[in-house]
Amino acid sequence: MGRTVVELFYDVISPYSWLAFEALCRYQHIWNIDLRFRPAFLGGIMQQTGNKPPGMLPKRGEYLVKDMKRMAKYYQVPLRMIPDAFQHIMGTSSLTAMRFITAIDMTNPQYLEPLSREFWMRFWSQVARQAGLSAELSQKALEMTSSPPVKDRLKDTTTEALKYGAFGMPAVVAHYDGEPHLFFGSDRLELLGSVIGEKWLGPVPSPKL
Amino acid sequence: MGRTVVELFYDVISPYSWLAFEALCRYQHIWNIDLRFRPAFLGGIMQQTGSLTAMRFITAIDMTNPQYLEPLSREFWMRFWSQHEDISQPENILVVARQAGLSAELSQKALEMTSSPPVKDRLKDTTTEALKYGAFGMPAVVAHYDGEPHLFFGSDRLELLGSVIGEKWLGPVPSPKL
Numbered sequence: 594m595g596r597t598v599v600e601l602f603y604d605v606i607s608p609y610s611w612l613a614f615e616a617l618c619r620y621q622h623i624w625n626i627d628l629r630f631r632p633a634f635l636g637g638i639m640q641q642t643g644n645k646p647p648g649m650l651p652k653r654g655e656y657l658v659k660d661m662k663r664m665a666k667y668y669q670v671p672l673r674m675i676p677d678a679f680q681h682i683m684g685t686s687s688l689t690a691m692r693f694i695t696a697i698d699m700t701n702p703q704y705l706e707p708l709s710r711e712f713w714m715r716f717w718s719q720v721a722r723q724a725g726l727s728a729e730l731s732q733k734a735l736e737m738t739s740s741p742p743v744k745d746r747l748k749d750t751t752t753e754a755l756k757y758g759a760f761g762m763p764a765v766v767a768h769y770d771g772e773p774h775l776f777f778g779s780d781r782l783e784l785l786g787s788v789i790g791e792k793w794l795g796p797v798p799s800p801k802l
Numbered sequence: 803m804g805r806t807v808v809e810l811f812y813d814v815i816s817p818y819s820w821l822a823f824e825a826l827c828r829y830q831h832i833w834n835i836d837l838r839f840r841p842a843f844l845g846g847i848m849q850q851t852g853s854l855t856a857m858r859f860i861t862a863i864d865m866t867n868p869q870y871l872e873p874l875s876r877e878f879w880m881r882f883w884s885q886h887e888d889i890s891q892p893e894n895i896l897v898v899a900r901q902a903g904l905s906a907e908l909s910q911k912a913l914e915m916t917s918s919p920p921v922k923d924r925l926k927d928t929t930t931e932a933l934k935y936g937a938f939g940m941p942a943v944v945a946h947y948d949g950e951p952h953l954f955f956g957s958d959r960l961e962l963l964g965s966v967i968g969e970k971w972l973g974p975v976p977s978p979k980l
Contacts, residue, residue: 652938656955667965780958783973793973795961 596627597789602754602764604635605694605712606687608661608678612668612779613763614713616796618706620782623801624791626767630705632694635687635762637751642760648679664779668796671718682716689738695747696737701730805836806967811932811942813844814860814878814889815853821957822941823879825974827872829960832979833969835945839864839871844940846929856889858916859899861925866915867908874902 601617603610614630621628639645648654658674665672675681690712697704707725726734737743757766758775765776769789776785783793810826812819830837841860845851856878863870877898882889889898892913899909915921935944936953943954947967954963961971 650938652936656936656938656953659953660955660959663962663966667962778958780956783961795971 596625598629598768599626599785599789600629600631600766600768602631602633602750602757602759602762602766603709604633604687604762605690605709605716606682606685607635607762608672608713608717609664609779610763611672611713611717612664612670612796613765613782614709615670616668616779616782617765619796619798619800620786620791623794623798624786624789626789626791630698630709631750631754632691632698632705632709632747633751633754633762633764634691634747637748638755638759638761638764641755644760646679646683647761648683654679668779671714673718685716687716692738692743692747693734695750696734696740696743697726699743699746700734700737704730805834807838807946808835808963808967809838809840809944809946811840811842811928811935811937811940811944812875813842813850813853813940814856814875814882815850816844816940817879817883818957819941820879820883821974822943822960823875825957825960826943828974828976828978829964829969832972832976833964833967835967835969839875840928840932841871841875841925842929842932842940843925846926847933847937848939852890854890855892855916856895856898858921858925859895859912861928862912862915862921863899863904865921865924866912867904870902870904874899874904877902 599617601613603614617628620626648657658676658678661672661674661678694705694709694712697708704726754764757764757773759777761777763779765781765785767774767776767785767789774788786793808826810822812823826837829835841857841864843854843857845854860871860874860878863874878889881887881898888894895913896909899912900906932942935942935951937955939955941957943959943963945952945954945963945967952966964971
């Protein structure tokens with residue numbers, strides 16, 4: 594029997610998506626899964642479902658700043674929280690970034706993982722590194738971001754996430770036993786593992802030898 | 803150094819609180835913690851009523867016979883979230899109490915106490931304390947570690963709680979320590 598396909602729908606504006614991303618990147622070499630990155634647009638999901646960013650409830654917003662710090666440390670992700678982090682992201686749009694990532698996904702998917710990570714680094718960390726794209730490739734992808742195929746592709750991926758029942762991000766869909774299983778949140782990976790018959794070894798598992 | 807005090811603020815109307823409750827009940831025998839149950843009223847934190855009498859009854863038992871707190875809370879969850887039956891009517895609350903092993907006499911006494919000022923105040927005070935820690939929902943778990951309180955919201959933050967207090971998460975159904 595083949596590997597379980599696990600799709601990660603994410604947007605780089607979402608810090609919890611970064612946690613899910615890094616944990617799943619580690620588990621793709623440990624669990625018997627075929628991990629697929631599905632860059633999508635969180636703004637579109639919020640708009641279609643009527644959901645609001647969690648930080649909008651003041652007490653929850655305060656809590657999330659602390660939660661994010663602890664989770665980032667536990668997950669060993671260099672995410673840095675500023676006190677007004679959730680206000681900060683509410684004033685930012687990730688549409689161009691997600692279109693750029695989509696353009697790379699369509700043309701040079703081998704860069705998808707490092708590129709996504711680099712965007713998270715810029716949004717959510719003070720440490721920015723290079724994703725390894727050549728200036729030429731970056732320029733080409735940048736030109737593509739406003740093209741209809743790229744816009745449509747991002748829209749379609751977002752619609753697919755909604756079709757699976759996503760109302761926020763990260764949304765992870767595991768295809769197991771002939772059906773899709775939606776898991777919302779970076780804190781549902783242990784449960785995902787149990788559903789697909791794998792063992793959770795914490796957010797920073799030792800690599801399989 | 804003593805055990806880490808871990809407080810669980812919960813309301814039986816909250817299903818995720820039941821998950822946190824059962825997992826912590828298992829971990830109290832494995833982790834070096836002093837688990838304290840803090841029955842509170844979710845309706846005082848957000849729009850969620852229906853469990854007021856039940857939580858007052860649980861509070862009355864917490865004040866007089868705390869040894870019944872764990873089985874009684876569990877029976878309320880069983881009735882509401884497993885059997886999907888009413889927990890608001892007095893006669894049903896008495897049924898739950900009997901299920902939990904309380905005598906008819908004790909159950910009746912606690913039922914009478916539910917509308918008394920001390921019990922109402924106690925439930926209100928516990929709820930206020932949860933809010934003071936920053937709770938905006940339930941379950942709210944507060945671990946007192948390194949001289950300060952650490953709030954964890956949700957049944958899915960127990961692994962993280964463990965890492966903060968220096969304990970290892972062994973999944974939601976750990977093997978009992980021998």
